Amino acid sequence: MQAMFGDLLRGLLASDPAPLADPDARVAMAALLVRVGRSGTGYTDIEVTRIDRILTVRYALSPFAAVDLRRQAEALEAEAPDTVRFTRAIKDCVDLEHRQSVIEAMWEVVLADGIRESEEDAQMRLLANLLGISDRDSNIARLRVENRLA
Numbered sequence: 001m002q003a004m005f006g007d008l009l010r011g012l013l014a015s016d017p018a019p020l021a022d023p024d025a026r027v028a029m030a031a032l033l034v035r036v037g038r039s040g041t042g043y044t045d046i047e048v049t050r051i052d053r054i055l056t057v058r059y060a061l062s063p064f065a066a067v068d069l070r071r072q073a074e075a076l077e078a079e080a081p082d083t084v085r086f087t088r089a090i091k092d093c094v095d096l097e098h099r100q101s102v103i104e105a106m107w108e109v110v111l112a113d114g115i116r117e118s119e120e121d122a123q124m125r126l127l128a129n130l131l132g133i134s135d136r137d138s139n140i141a142r143l144r145v146e147n148r149l150a
Contacts, residue, residue, distance in 0.1 A: 028090050030055055030073030030100050031080060032127065036106045038077070040115075044105035050112035054105045083123070087130035099131045104141040111145055 033054060037047035048070070055066040080086040091099065106127065110120045128138035 023085040024096070025094055026055075026059055026069060027072050027076055029094065029142070030069055031077040032087065032090065032102060033106060033109050034070070034073045035080075035083065035086075036109045036120065036123055036127065038119045040110075040113075040120045044113055046113045047109055050109050054108055058101075058105065080107060084130060087127055091131050096132065100133060100137065100141070103128055103131065103133050103138050104145060107138075107142045107145040107150075111142075111149055 030051070033051045034043075037043050037051060051070050051073075052063065052066045055069050056063055059066075059069070061069065085149060103124075106124060110124060124138060124142075125135065128135065145146055
C-alpha cells in the first residue's frame with residue numbers, strides 16, 4: 001500500500017500532473033475529508049462515521065468498501081505533504097464540479113459533531129481557496145449542509 005501512495009503522491013506533485021484515474025481521485029478526495037476531520041480538537045467517531053456515510057453515498061459503496069476507502073485515505077492523508085501542496089495538486093488533477101461537491105462533503109464532516117471550531121473554519125477557508133472554490137460558494141455549501149442537518 002505504501003508504494004501505491006508513493007506513486008499517487010508523486011503523480012499529484014508532478015510539475016504537469018495528469019488527471020487522476022477514478023480510484024486515485026476517490027482516495028485523494030477522501031483524504032481531504034480525513035484532513036478536515038483531523039483539523040479540530042479530535043478525530044472523533046462521529047466524524048469517522050460521517051466520512052464513511054459520505055463515501056458510501058457518493059461512490060455507491062458497500063459499508064465495508066467505504067470503511068476500506070476511508071482507511072486508505074487516512075494512510076494517504078498521513079503521508080501527504082502540507083495542505084497547501086496537497087490541495088493544489090488535487091486541484092490540478094480533479095475537475096471543478098467534483099471539487100465543489102467535495103467542499104459540501106467537507107462541511108458535512110465539520111458539522112457532524114454540531115460544533116464549529118475556529119480551526120475547522122480556518123481549514124475550510126484554506127481548502128476551499130486552494131481548491132479554486134470561492135468563499136461565497138463554500139458558504140452556500142455550508143448553508144445547504146446546515147439546512148439538511150437541522
